Amino acid sequence: MPTILLFASAREAAGRAADMIPGSTLGEVLDEARLRFGGEFARVLAASRVWINGEMLHGDVDGIPCRAGDEIAVLPPISGG
Amino acid sequence: MPTILLFASAREAAGRAADMIPGSTLGEVLDEARLRFGGEFARVLAASRVWINGEMLHGDVDGIPCRAGDEIAVLPPISGG
Amino acid sequence: MSGQPSSPTYLVDDNLVGLTRDRIPISEMIEWAVTPACGAVVTFTGTVRDHSNDRVGVVEIDYEAFDRHVEARLSQIAAGARDRWPSLGRVALLHRIGRVPLGEASVLVVVSAPHREEAFTAGRFCIDLVKECVPVWKRESGTDGTSGWVSDGNPIEDVATAARRWHPVGEPERSVR
Amino acid sequence: MSGQPSSPTYLVDDNLVGLTRDRIPISEMIEWAVTPACGAVVTFTGTVRDHSNDRVGVVEIDYEAFDRHVEARLSQIAAGARDRWPSLGRVALLHRIGRVPLGEASVLVVVSAPHREEAFTAGRFCIDLVKECVPVWKRESGTDGTSGWVSDGNPIEDVATAARRWHPVGEPERSVR
Numbered sequence: 001m002p003t004i005l006l007f008a009s010a011r012e013a014a015g016r017a018a019d020m021i022p023g024s025t026l027g028e029v030l031d032e033a034r035l036r037f038g039g040e041f042a043r044v045l046a047a048s049r050v051w052i053n054g055e056m057l058h059g060d061v062d063g064i065p066c067r068a069g070d071e072i073a074v075l076p077p078i079s080g081g
Numbered sequence: 082m083p084t085i086l087l088f089a090s091a092r093e094a095a096g097r098a099a100d101m102i103p104g105s106t107l108g109e110v111l112d113e114a115r116l117r118f119g120g121e122f123a124r125v126l127a128a129s130r131v132w133i134n135g136e137m138l139h140g141d142v143d144g145i146p147c148r149a150g151d152e153i154a155v156l157p158p159i160s161g162g
Numbered sequence: 163m164s165g166q167p168s169s170p171t172y173l174v175d176d177n178l179v180g181l182t183r184d185r186i187p188i189s190e191m192i193e194w195a196v197t198p199a200c201g202a203v204v205t206f207t208g209t210v211r212d213h214s215n216d217r218v219g220v221v222e223i224d225y226e227a228f229d230r231h232v233e234a235r236l237s238q239i240a241a242g243a244r245d246r247w248p249s250l251g252r253v254a255l256l257h258r259i260g261r262v263p264l265g266e267a268s269v270l271v272v273v274s275a276p277h278r279e280e281a282f283t284a285g286r287f288c289i290d291l292v293k294e295c296v297p298v299w300k301r302e303s304g305t306d307g308t309s310g311w312v313s314d315g316n317p318i319e320d321v322a323t324a325a326r327r328w329h330p331v332g333e334p335e336r337s338v339r
Numbered sequence: 340m341s342g343q344p345s346s347p348t349y350l351v352d353d354n355l356v357g358l359t360r361d362r363i364p365i366s367e368m369i370e371w372a373v374t375p376a377c378g379a380v381v382t383f384t385g386t387v388r389d390h391s392n393d394r395v396g397v398v399e400i401d402y403e404a405f406d407r408h409v410e411a412r413l414s415q416i417a418a419g420a421r422d423r424w425p426s427l428g429r430v431a432l433l434h435r436i437g438r439v440p441l442g443e444a445s446v447l448v449v450v451s452a453p454h455r456e457e458a459f460t461a462g463r464f465c466i467d468l469v470k471e472c473v474p475v476w477k478r479e480s481g482t483d484g485t486s487g488w489v490s491d492g493n494p495i496e497d498v499a500t501a502a503r504r505w506h507p508v509g510e511p512e513r514s515v516r
Binding site: 005007008009011012047048049054056073075076077078079 | 226228231293294296297298299300301311312314315316317318320
Binding site for chain 2: 403408470471473474475476478488491492493
């Protein structure tokens, strides 16, 4: 089952820093995350970057396949320094 | 009698850091300095700025009057820092 | 690296990057950056400020990071600067995380070069990219007892993309290749 | 001032200029420059380099100054920077004279500002003007035992003139007012 890692406002909205979430595509995992973590999390997610295994994703990413052991990171906007 | 202050390569060419040089205009003082200190000094002077009492001079300066107590400084090019 | 974010790590001889929970050793880094061939050292320290777009009366910022990606990103930025300005001597990029009180440094860039032109330009490049590309978030705490995540950030960017887009201040922006 | 060129002198609260024969206190100056309103500190250190246009194998530079005009000029430069970038926090400008060995700093600029943009630009302005306007000369000594005045300098310029002519790197040069 993929692991989701949550940072900063995404972590706070979800009430946890990490979770195991089922899904065979990124879209399924993120849908389930929105269900579990609620509307505030969904709002943060909409403004965030998503990385899989440290790689940034671009464009329409919902169809990307996910496997057990994949690490999906939700990174809210940064203001740096 | 005006005082002339010499720095860096001007000081080295003249063999001294300061001198008293007679003259009622800057042109007279600098002519006398060239005579006293020789050709190498004259070459350095040609590339230098001349300040009177801490003020930079511009343009044709030979006619500027000099008084006893005036401080004429010869400042070779700087390379800074 | 990510397991011990407590002291700077030498990654390449002339690039030094690190994530630390302690005070950033500013003068040590400047000393380290000096080499015989380099007459110019430019240093940028980003310090915790008493105000932001969100808040006045900031007394502390708590920096949270995706730890194990910070040094890799800093290292890419240092390498990107060296690609662009091959004359650079040394490049040090350090980020502090955890709670940083008002006035202390959270980020440090030190760049040395033979001449000041490239030291200034490369220093600016490095801090601009640190602020665009390194997964670090700021939670500000105020004198009023409240705190919150800084809300005016931008989506985190890849180093390669940000480097292509970066241009010296004053120069017209080039299109992204 | 000119009688005691041994320690930095406070001239105005938020500007600090000085002529010194000792090592330049870099980290103290950076600490001094940090204020609660300023999140960005840019530091330039000019260090003695092993080569110049004239010479390789430089081991030391002996700096000679028209002592009693150095601090006044540094002060004019700091004031000029503050006129141009009113948001600046603190500005420190120090010059060392006498014999400075390879790798040690001969000149220091530290500028703090709320944001990095003006800190970088003002820092560059300050060091450019120091190199154009401050009556200091360099005599380089080499490994071969010879020494000589650095010959590739420019005529010393007034601060007001140099400030008007100065423009950020990359911007087209403006005509002198």
